[in-house]
Amino acid sequence: MSLLAQTQPMYWLPPDYSTHGWQIDQLINWMHVFMAVLFVGWGAFFTQCLVKYRYRRNPTALYEPIKAKASKVVEAAVVVIEVVLLVAFAIPVLAEYKNDPPKPEDNPFEVHVVAQQFAWNIHYPGPDGKFGKRNPKLVSDANSNPLGLDRDGDPDAKDDIVGNNEMHLPVGRPIIVKLTSKDVIHSFSVPMLRVKQDTVPGMEIPVWFTVKEGTSSDAIRETMIRTVAVPAAGANPRDFVLWCTNNIAVEDIKGSDGTVIVGKGREPSAEHLEALQKAGIGEIRVAPRHPVEIHCTQLCGITHYKMRGFVILMPPDEFETWYAEQAAGGDEFIEE
Amino acid sequence: MSGGHHHDHGGGHHGHEPALHGHHHEPGFIGKYLFSVDHKVIGVQYTVTALVFLLVGFSMMLIMRWQLARPGEAVPLVGSLLSQLGITHAQTKALTNEGYNMLGAMHGTIMVFLGVVPLAVGGFGNYVMPLQIGAKDMAFPKLNMMSYWVYLSGGIVMMASFWANGGAAQSGWTSYPPLANTALSGQTWWLVGMVLLITSSLLGSVNFIVTIMHLRAKGLSMWRLPFFVWAQFVTAFLLLLAFPPLEAAGVMQLMDRVAGTSFFMPEGLIVSDKPTAWTGGGSPLLWQHLFWFLAHPEVYVLILPAMGIVGEIIANNTRKPLWGYTTLVYSIIFLGFMSFIVWAHHMYMTGMGTALSTFFQATTMIISVPSVIILTCFIISLYGARIRYNTPMLFALAFLPMFAIGGLTGLPLGLAASDIHLHDTYYVIGHFHYVVAPGTIIALFAGIYYWFPKVTGRRMSEFLGKLHFWPTLIGMNMVFGPMFFVGIVGVQRRLWTQTDYQLGQMTQYWVVFSSVGAAVLGLGQLPFIWNFFSSIFAGRKAEQNAWEATTLEWAAAPSPPPHGNFLADPVVVCGPYEYSVPGSPKDYCPQCQTSEA
Structure with missing residues (x-):
């Protein structure tokens, strides 16, 4: 499939339908914020050094070690943030998930x-x-x-x-x-x-x-409806088959004479392609059978x-x- | 380790074996190049063998990436050939799901145990470490030779397993029972291969420890050791202490498979729709504990030598001392200790209680601190530098942000709550590949470009080196970067195709992108292969101290060093990285007094 042909791409955490999941998501999101800040901070200093201290620009290198207070601050901040993530988020979330079985x-x-x-x-x-x-x-x-x-x-x-x-x-x-x-x-x-x-x-x-x-599940399916392009006759049906696998038509797909090509709730497949192409249908709407x-x-x-x-x-x-x-x-x- | 100034052993003063052996008669061709006891020849043997295995392991991955991007379509070029081994389908020539599992298990095994570790320790450690400490050879040269040949046998057994009944091992590089216990005969071959590889590592590690303890040049105290030697020293302890549990576990699994024991098999197991009579009393989780007790320290066996290489190259090409040398050394020692008590963070999903998981979460957070310190030291070393952008330096610099990504993405996996969503997804694959590929392997490339002139007496082409560097860096990020996003969405690992799954369909575009990246990465290795071989014969001649470096291998040994390494015994007078000393005529002061040849 071509890179741009992705229907309904997903970029981050999938939807969550549990009552506890938001805590896991929150932890994952905060960790990534922390990681991004650290990486960007390092990266900025790193890039600055690469440009500023290149061979031609800087005639002599510094022999004496610099007093880098900033590094101690960064390291201390990392420790503090990790302790907070561990003690305030990770351990309680896990304890709730693991140690609190539902009461009778x-x-x-x-x-x-x-x-x-x-x-x-x-x-x-x-x-x-x-x-x-x-x-x-x-x-x-x-x-x-x-x-x-x-x-x-x-x-x-x-x-x-x-x-x-x-x-x-x-x-x-x-x-x-x-x-x-x-x-x-x-x-x-x-x-x-x-x-x-x-x-x-x-x-x-x-x-x-x-x-x-x-x-x-019925409600979730409604949120996951995607449009799949029907390939032209002779074109590679790979993408079509991929996007239809384990998906069902969300409505009856009918030809111009009114005959049903793919019934509502049925999975469109390569077998239906010819009829779809003959009927001049450019795209169909499907959704996961069981999302x-x-x-x-x-x-x-x-x-x-x-x-x-x-x-x-x-x-x-x-x-x-x-x-x-x-x-x-x-x-x-x-x-x- | 403090106060290490008191023991200064002169390399040649103890009349150890290579001195007796090497200087009196020249060995013949076989003794010199094949069954050599010279650490340099063994180092080169290790390096070349490991590079071949890295290429083999990478090629397997290309086939898998083809399948992931084009599920069920004929594998180009080698599809017909591989059908002979049952890896591809006889008619369609597409990768079979057995074939996918075989390549997956063997890719992991080959890259870790036959590629990266032998290159980092057996190759670089063997060649460079004795030179850097001013020793004429390793303490036990015959043990060293044996280590290589046992390693090679292990590699041959592993590769031969593709011809076993049912093909090579298919139970992942982790070989969890009961799956591995009930698998086809390829698994037995895998276990035999592993026992050989572990034995080889153990032989190597004792040799490294004794050599570093006893064969240092006069004046070379522990606190004057190059950072690379420290990294190899800590690594050797990790190998020595972590591998025996896996060797025991490997033998136990072998016994379960061939001798009817049941170390890892619980009662009431159903195999082929029938309860088994021959299982009971064992625990599948016992294997996981033994395996990860090795395999977590193993991560540091990969990364520590890489950090050592990066430290050398950064000091040399910033033309200034490494910032925080002592801190760096204490950090890697601490990393080494801690790496033994984090193993069960690989097992949060096995049903572990919260008390135990709290312990392992805490140790996992603690172990991230020295990694942060090491990275910070390296980056601060760039401040006020005079950076030479040659090929080794480009690779060494690239290691820093790449390792940062690899390390940071370990954090959400190290906390059990976030691990609930991320465990065994592509996020894990992205994480450890950033540590091993754009991290460790990039550093190993840096090391090859850096020490090539020492080994061959000739330089590699800078132009081809840069032509290798950029596609490698870009390709690796294209391959592994998307895995974080696929994993965050929730797609699990080890799937022959993910397109049957809704979440897999929604992230398939990233999978295709990754595969394109793999092709870029593959093409990017061609300049390296050409550069490597052509430079051996036609590269520009390198002087003894090709990089104007301070450490003994450059300052005191000819390029290439002769048998016995040094023309005169070096005497060390200062620390390893005396660059840009104020008032000095040159911008580097070698560690030893002996004049350059």
Whole structure:
């Protein structure tokens, strides 16, 4: 793709939909201000020296060391600023993130995530609120039992809901995610919720967060609509395919005779190109299917790059409906 | 270290081995150029081998950068060739995702363990350090030779692993278990290669320490040592103390893979959809602790020799003493100590508690202070200078702002709260590459241009040197600068392509820009390669003290130095950087009394 063809570029921190993320963002931003000031200060002195003390201009170099009080001031300032960043920002922010689990009276919603090469298994307790025991001996992807639940023998497991790569969550309610892995170390990362935690086999590690009230995946999608140019016939479709991958049309894309080429909610692809070109459509509007993505940030094997999941944020009432529907479906395995 | 004036060992007075050996009979061709015990020949062997590995590691990166900019498209030029090794797809000739992981793991391993460290320590340390301290050779010349050959064997094993069943190691240069434990046989080769490389470094480090302690010229007290020698001294201690835990860990992982042990494997592991019977009781995090206990000091093994080189070149080309020499020395000693207690800042996301992470955040902030001091000393050294803008000086000067960027961007990663967003993103890649490439490698280039006349007796071309400098500086910034922005957006590292991800799509333009930068950087190395080889034979003849320098390698040894280094034993009379002494006829006063040849 050409350098200038970037649609909807992003330059800095991505949007944040968690209630705690602003503190992380604030720390990152202040650190960069500090770094920039230091760098520009150094750079100004450095550049001045390079120009002023070049060989021809300065006939003799200074033997005696200069008394540089300024350097002591700079070094002291660096120490003070680092102490402030550490003590006033970094440690409290982390303590809040790590040491304050949601209290039972806040009605937290707990969900388990079991990572495996190369998928995220999402384990919900079902209506009884109890998680079934996961038995490694019963694990079988082939039999659609990736977690090793004993649906018949374990009463807690009967109503458990198991999802694959799609994690539905209610907004505005504290969420506890307990993380583990079946095979290698993965890392559960949701940049747009400012959450990251390695998943380590043999360990169960919790993270918790709350998604801002009033938001939802549908609302976020509306903010991420982009226009993608349809390439001329015979031109390289690379950019078009790239910008449409995992995106959906935000409206029906119709030809001149009114036939729908790409339906609303469908992913445009190279197959649609010919029809789009024939219809003389110059550009189409798309948006991410699921805008909030789960990344695996730890190298986990051959198709690490494909280990992507989604967090689907729902208003609480919508979530309850969805949850009840899933529970009614029994042990149905939710495919992406 | 204070009061180091009392022990002044004369280099030739102890009748150590090279003196006995070297002056009595000339070795034959094989003894002189191949299995040589002369530190200079070994230094050149290290340098040339390491430069070749740097080029190999860089070429791997070019292939990866092609894939990142043009996902799934045929690799130009070498696409067909690499399909033989399974690195590219047999039909499409595009880089496969296995191939990407192989090149990623091997790029890191090669650049750190086979390129930069051997060049900085094995190459520059071996060649320059004994000359700068007025020694006839290293304390243990045979150990020195063995160090090189073990290193070369390690390198050959690493490269041979591309022909192993399933190809080379694919688990990253960090080789985290259980992934590495269950990986294909390339990982076993990697471990064997690592054990050899570590052994080589250990042999080298004891030699450096003993040589600097015992073989200094008469009058050369510790506080008269050139800064470069101090940097090598601290580096040798880091190698000596940090590598053994990784050697142990490497052997343990090897045993896990071949002997059925389970040091790093927890119970209930599911492999290929079945629970394993052969795992249990081990801890995957143990490896990470052992690995980073080496790999953090390793960062300073890379950067300290680079700082040493920069110090020498800045003093020489500002024509004035280094500002704050004593402060610089204490700073690198302190850096060395601190580098052993920051390792777990690589592990904030493993589920570490806040008490432990508070400790490591505090030590990480503390270690940034000596780095700031070192940089400040170098920059203040420019004040009131008489700067000669020759090629070595350009590279040395470029090191300063580049290392500043690398160091500063370590701060947000060193605080666990900001690390939540930045950990394992491209921000990390940008950060450590600024330390290693535009930082360390730029300084190593400076060192090559600076000491080339000493080694060969001829100068490299200044014009070609500048033609190398500018595209290198610009190219490196084009490659690594954008990574900070890609990382801040939140794109994770080690992806075969990032275009499947929304955040990846939104930053893909930077990725393409980086790849263009890699091409600029690659083309920029052609003048260097030509300059390097042609100058050996046709470069302008260099006098003994080509840069009008003060230190012993220039002041007392011919260019190139003969076997045994000095025509007469140098006696040191002053500190290392007596430039522009008021009242002196010349603008430099050599460290020793012996007249120039």
